[in-house]
Amino acid sequence: MKSITLIGYMCAGKTIIGKALAKSLGRTFYDLDWYIEERFRKKVPEIFAESGEEKFRDLENRMLHEVAEFENIVLSCGGGTPCFFDNMDYLNSLTETCYLKASPETLCSHIAMSRGERPLLKGKNPEELKTFVTEQLALRTPFYEKAHHVIDINVLDSFDKVNYIVDVIRNKMLP
Known part of the structure; x- marks a missing residue:
C-alpha cells in the first residue's frame, strides 16, 4: 500500500491529523520537520x-527524498515543502x-493557538499575519492543489473533529 503524505x-493540522491517521491505519507517522530536527x-x-x-x-x-522512500507511512510535510524544487x-x-485546505481565517486561528516558533511569522500583529497568510496561501495554493486529494479542514474547530477528518481521508483514499 502506498504511503500517504499530508x-x-x-498550522492546517497536518501533524495532529497525520498522527491520528497513522494510528488508525496501523502505520508509522513521520513529520518531516521533526525528522530534520532529529537528524541534525x-x-x-x-x-x-x-x-x-x-x-x-x-x-x-x-530529507524529503530520504523519508518519502519509506514504505507504508503517513508523512506530514512543512507548509512550504511542496512549493520548492520538484517536491510536489x-x-x-x-x-x-x-x-488539508483551510481558509486564511482558519489558519490564523490555528496559528494563534499553536505553541511552536514560526520564523516566517515572527513579529507580525494579527492584521499583518492575516495579510501575510492570505498572500502566501495564494502563492502556494497552485502547488497544494496538485495533490491527489483535497480535504476541507475548515470544520476542524475542536479536537473531536480530528477523527471526523481522519474518516474523510480514509474514505477518499482507501477502497
Whole structure:
C-alpha cells in the first residue's frame, strides 16, 4: 500500500491529523520537520536562522527524498515543502498526497493557538499575519492543489473533529 503524505499551510493540522491517521491505519507517522530536527540535532527555526531559507529548503528537499522512500507511512510535510524544487511532483509519484485546505481565517486561528516558533511569522500583529497568510496561501495554493486529494479542514474547530477528518481521508483514499 502506498504511503500517504499530508500537505498544506502551516498550522492546517497536518501533524495532529497525520498522527491520528497513522494510528488508525496501523502505520508509522513521520513529520518531516521533526525528522530534520532529529537528524541534525537542531530545531528548524535554528537551522532557518543560521542558514537562511535557501539552504534550509535544500536540506528539506534532501530529507524529503530520504523519508518519502519509506514504505507504508503517513508523512506530514512543512507548509512550504511542496512549493520548492520538484517536491510536489516527486511526492505525487511516490505517495498518495492529501492537501488539508483551510481558509486564511482558519489558519490564523490555528496559528494563534499553536505553541511552536514560526520564523516566517515572527513579529507580525494579527492584521499583518492575516495579510501575510492570505498572500502566501495564494502563492502556494497552485502547488497544494496538485495533490491527489483535497480535504476541507475548515470544520476542524475542536479536537473531536480530528477523527471526523481522519474518516474523510480514509474514505477518499482507501477502497
